[in-house]
Amino acid sequence: MRFAFGTLTALPVRVTRWDRTAARGGMVCAPVAGAVLGLCAGALGGVLLLLGAGPLLAAVAGVAVPAALTRGLHLDGLADTADGLGSGRPAGEALRIMKQPDIGPFGVVTLVLVLFAQTAALAELYADGWAAGAVALAVAAAAARCALTLASRAGVPAARPEGLGAAVAGVVPVRTALTVAAVTAVVCAAAGALLGPWAALQAVLAVLAALGAAELLLRHCRSRFGGVTGDVFGALAETAATAALIVLALG
Template identity: 75%
Template sequence: MHGLRFAFGTLTVLPVRVTRWDRDAARAGMMWAPLAGLVAGLVAAAAGGLILLLGGGPLLAAVAAAAVPAVLTRGLHLDGLADTADGLGSGRPAADALRIMKQSDIGPFGVITLLFTLSAQIAAVYELYAQSWPRGAAAAVLSSVAARLALTLACRPGVPAARPEGLGAAVAGVVPAPGALAVAAATAAVCAGAAGALFDALGALHHVLALAVGLLAAQALLRRCVRRFGGVTGDVFGALAETAATAALATLALA
């Protein structure tokens, strides 16, 4: 239960009180992270479906589905994406880049990254809602799960924290590699089963491929951030989540 509280209390705005903030709770919490993503994704899918039910079009439904994850995270993942973009784009040494990321304002790199990321997410979900409500709903759920699973994988050993404090320091290296792989395999299996039930075998393969592409994109960003900053921070985790979600959505819309 401490792990579930950690997952929902740190990754969503749901009224869940984190009762323990130690390494054991963080380990369990980050292994439960995809479940928090599933709940957020289901709420996003419900919001898009409600818009369609009330007579709205697929574009408005896509905006609603993209807005819900931002609301359920207090915008922290998007804020982390913008700060990480500013840090990477600054060209400064690691210490200066981390200082830029910690500032409250958003620079031009952050603004541009947010603009194109949100545009890509809305455009992809719109394409899928235009095909059918189940495809748009499945995309909203899958992208949210992919976003949190990317965080689970980023908490494996060998990924250090860039600062001695903050969320990055609390969760860096807490998830054993076998546990991270087991969570990823279980998540992929559930995604395949759900997509197969909703669509067909090709649809199952398509959704598993989208999950894999999202995770690979997040891992590429993770490697860049570790080399650039010396490790991960809370902002980097937000950037990983948004990158995984966007890449998964793009894969679903392009195929």
């Protein structure tokens, strides 16, 4: 749990171990860290609504809180991955582009579109009340980190010999990763059930859409880069969260 919160959030949790065993446990617990971030975001959105703010402002807060509580780690990974994929260069050159500190045009456009999509979806949800927005944020955040658990499964290689990607690549047995995905879907369904039976079904569909979108991106990154990196993990999380929020907003 320390590994999960210490590496995937900016919360004051100190990572005391940095080995494959700790990494395995951390990635198994990743959805828990995501749910905490989502609940924090939902709480702020609810406070703003109680103070008289509109759904759009609550949605902006809901998007901003996870970004702040991760120090923009996943958003940075999304932008770097977009630059690497958009470059069309061979794997080695694309990885070098991703390590550069600046953000290229592909990264900027991707960030803008993803943040707009998340905010627009959340605004639709908050228009139905604080509970709908808070549940959506918790479901999306948990599903996003569950995508990281699946990306850490055995058989998925690291693209580089160093970094977070190398530390967690292949550490989770496939059966364990699938079990975590199933448990995440069930817990999200239970959260959705607080709003009614349709919301429970929609929460499951949101988790499936999130994991499916992340899996497609993961396969593309493996094909282009030869494996995963810390940036790819960030891109997977943001892609999954966006897919989940869109599915939830469609209801």
